[in-house]
Amino acid sequence: MRPATDALIVIDVQTDFCPGGALAVTDGDTIVPGLNALMAEFGAVVLTQDWHPQGHASFAANHPGAAPFSLTQMPYGPQVLWPTHCVQGSAGAAFHPALDTSRADLILRKGFRPAIDSYSAFFENDHSTQTGLDGYLRDRGIATLVLAGLATDYCVAYSALDAARLGYEVTVRLDLSRAIDMDGSLAAMQARMTAAGIRLQG
16 A cells, blocks of 8 residues: 555546547546556545536637637636537447446535536646645645646646645646547647656656
8 A cells, every 4th residue: 555645636537528428538448447456555545537517618619610629718718619528418428338437535616606617626727726625635744746647738737737736745647537639639748747846757
């Protein structure tokens, strides 16, 4: 077992992000067995879950004439407009059926505010509205985080960058994450994580 000060954060391993889902990440389902095995090493496991209302501002369908994956400007900056995904209570928002959710001490839902997206497990996309995860981890005395899940270059990377900024020691398991890799986003986010002192493993 890892020390009690270590936690595993499993990011958004949900049906809509796996093959056949509304915003599928290539081979997203192939990481599930490895994640389940890794959970056994940790006394603290957190699962995050995208949890959007149907009218979420990040959905292209809610911007007449806008194409999925196009960019728009929000009050907090540029925002990718996504296909409708992970709608609250939908089958697509559910965790992948093979993921061992029984090991989770905390399931953190994010992206539920209609006007703002949330890539990071720690902050909404305005980089100031907190999700509450930092307080939870600090109350448990956790200082070291291992992150894995979907997608490497979006929710995993933004969570890792925020965790490093908050002072955690952070490792990202690249072998247990999968990327969207849109317009070179994977290489760009790996460079940002390395520059922030995040260990990239696997």
